[in-house]
Amino acid sequence: MPELPEVETIARGVCERVRGDVIVETWFGSHKEPFKTSARTQAEELEGRAFETVERVGKHIVCRLSANLDGPKKERAEWIVHLGMTGRLLVTTPEAPVEMHTHARLTLKSGKEVRFVDPRRFGRLEFRGLDKAKGFEAPGAEPLAIETEAFRALFHGRKLAIKAALLNQTLLAGVGNIYADESLFRAGLRPRRRADRLTALELERLRLALVEVLRSAIRLGGSSVSDYVDANGVRGFFQLEHRVYQRTGEPCLVCRTPIKRIVVAGRSTHYCPQCQR
DNA sequence: CATTTCACCTGGTGGC
DNA sequence: TGCCACCAGGTGAAAT
Numbered sequence A: 001m002p003e004l005p006e007v008e009t010i011a012r013g014v015c016e017r018v019r020g021d022v023i024v025e026t027w028f029g030s031h032k033e034p035f036k037t038s039a040r041t042q043a044e045e046l047e048g049r050a051f052e053t054v055e056r057v058g059k060h061i062v063c064r065l066s067a068n069l070d071g072p073k074k075e076r077a078e079w080i081v082h083l084g085m086t087g088r089l090l091v092t093t094p095e096a097p098v099e100m101h102t103h104a105r106l107t108l109k110s111g112k113e114v115r116f117v118d119p120r121r122f123g124r125l126e127f128r129g130l131d132k133a134k135g136f137e138a139p140g141a142e143p144l145a146i147e148t149e150a151f152r153a154l155f156h157g158r159k160l161a162i163k164a165a166l167l168n169q170t171l172l173a174g175v176g177n178i179y180a181d182e183s184l185f186r187a188g189l190r191p192r193r194r195a196d197r198l199t200a201l202e203l204e205r206l207r208l209a210l211v212e213v214l215r216s217a218i219r220l221g222g223s224s225v226s227d228y229v230d231a232n233g234v235r236g237f238f239q240l241e242h243r244v245y246q247r248t249g250e251p252c253l254v255c256r257t258p259i260k261r262i263v264v265a266g267r268s269t270h271y272c273p274q275c276q277r
Numbered sequence B: 001c002a003t004t005t006c007a008c009c010t011g012g013t014g015g016c
Numbered sequence C: 001t002g003c004c005a006c007c008a009g010g011t012g013a014a015a016t
Helices: A004-018 A039-046 A148-154 A162-167 A177-187 A200-219
Strands: A023-028 A051-057 A060-065 A077-082 A088-092 A102-108 A113-117 A124-129 A260-264 A267-271
Touching: A004 A051, A004 A060, A004 A088, A004 A200, A023 A039, A039 A077, A039 A124, A148 A200, A162 A177, A162 A267, A177 A200, A177 A267
Parallel strands: none
Antiparallel strands: A023 A102, A051 A060, A060 A077, A077 A124, A088 A113, A102 A113, A260 A267
16 A cells, blocks of 8 residues: 555654553454564553654654553653555544454553554564664665765666666665656656666656655645545545556556556556656 | 565456 | 456565
């Protein structure tokens, strides 16, 4: 489901609704897949802590938690949620019907409930105490903050396709399949161009296109391609702005040439053979 | 090391 | 209706 704009939208929505609230009880499902930290550890550690903020880092949702001063948990901590392809982080009432594939439920002091639902189980839940471990940091650069020179340096000497490079989370954190295709279209670049063969001018066009696309997508609440909804159950609207993604065979909105679909880095890739060089 | 391929999962869709 | 192939917003391990 989620790339940077969707994760940003969800993190903001969850933050608004849980900030200051205290986790009083937890429930974790029996599947082991979604848990980077064991369910038992998460259950023990989360209870009694309060949500300070909820923020996006790359495609991760980082819930910053207070210490639990009534118990033995004297250090602050983080609960890190990665949504994978189909994960959702919901804030509900306890009475709301529990959907299939619900893997975690946190009951809050206010009576609200935070739920993690993920049919395909590509998502991950992780707990980090901040006594020894550092706070979570994405390995890659933040696409909305990186500047011209640093952006260019990311691709120096990289022989892979520019599309593959954009998807590599250790280079840039947060870009996924939709926004890679959409930014390459807006920059007029073919997805299979070798990253190290792009000129400084082309790379700057790409950086600006990426910023533009990500910012407008955040403004529209992300892209709802299937059933994605934010923490308040609201769909995003950036899918209406897609110019190439999942428009195979349809006319390019600029030149009417049919949009092509190819496979790059194992992912379906859409581009206009006329507008992108 | 850098790069590519594939397995990990469930569910929806479209063809026959 | 059923069966099957193929597709899906991600990523990390294994192979090259």
